[in-house]
Amino acid sequence: MQIHRAMPMADIIHINYSLLQVITRFDIRLGFGNKTIEEVCRGQGIDVNFFLEIVNSFHDPDYFPDKELQNFRLTDIVNYLRKTHQYYLEVKIPQIGLYIQQLLDNSNPGNLESLELINRFFLDYRQEFLTHIDREENHVFSYVLEVEKAFLTKRLEKQVAEKIKNYSIDDFADEHDNIEDKLFDLKNIIIKYLPPVKDVFICINILTELFRLEKDLNNHARIEDTVLVPKVRAMEKAILGSIKRK
């Protein structure tokens, strides 16, 4: 079912409560009464088309972006992706780390070695995760915003064209590595291969968080790959074209 602008905001939360995380990234607070999505977005200064793209792709992994609705700003996308990164770094990863620490605190001589392996795997993963996000935050996003600025203002096109030749969004797309696979492995190792632990609820907590993070990350990466990249690619092309014409 597709979510559309005339639906009450409260309804979409009832349909899929994981969207709570998503609306928070738009700084939408609870208490929206019977206001529709469009009304809430207007009140908050949010591009409603962009909002719909994000909630729909989150709600339905097979949702295909509607070309007509894609005229929103790159700045909006980047802001959303940044908020998401922040949520991973400040909430999700520390939370999972905490649960894994609890697991270690509850170990016994029989499973300590195995639990330490899980911990090591997680710490390595966290490092990889930080590096991945750091690159996007500190290189890719600033590049993307520069491209958009040059595209919209028609200024500094020459300088940006030089940058495009050096590092284009396709280079990013090529080296954009998959950080969901290791999460998938961690889940399966805990589900299938970890020796029994005393407090099974810690494992359930870890798994619940891993499932949620995996779903969120899949969606996040899809927005980077299928929304951000094509838009930047089109702008790069336009900038290079306009330089040639001059």
Add this chain to the structure above:
Amino acid sequence: MKDIFIIENSFLIRSALQKLISEHFVSFQIHEMISLKAFFANKGKRNNCIIVINECLLTEKDEIELAKFKEINVVKISCEKAAQMNDLKTIFIDEEPVTIIKKLNNLLDNFQKVRKSGNEVRILSRREEDILKYVALGLTNREIADKLFLSAHTVITHRKNISSKLGIKTIAGFTVYALLNKIILPSDIGLN
């Protein structure tokens, strides 16, 4: 193990047990018999099973005979009253159904645990385990192929199978699996 033998000469007790057990252990095949003779005559199905037998039908000699089979679990039926007898391996004639089922369940649990430690179900074949070991140690497909005298293509096929069997996609994941299952040792990859 899929067989439960009810060996009891009283028709009433036997059919009541049959009904109770068939309702609670749907995946088991239940055989009703009136003496152990019929059990010994039943060739082929005698390993890995549960025998529920009236203690009057079980001599000491029979017990020695039964001990020769692999993984047979015996539960006795006693016509005495259960009062104060906390015997998990005996069903008493005046016990409630829930107690009887609890005893059988408990027996099955223990039974499965013993089996697991003795003969762990293998997920990977010998060859797949060899390949997994080298993957976990960080060798490339080419290097593994050379070591095991296989083509690189075969190694790749094996890796795909290993990945789908284990539900693990990354090399780091394979390494953890290999360590957990002692296919490699921490010292092999410079840990500890």
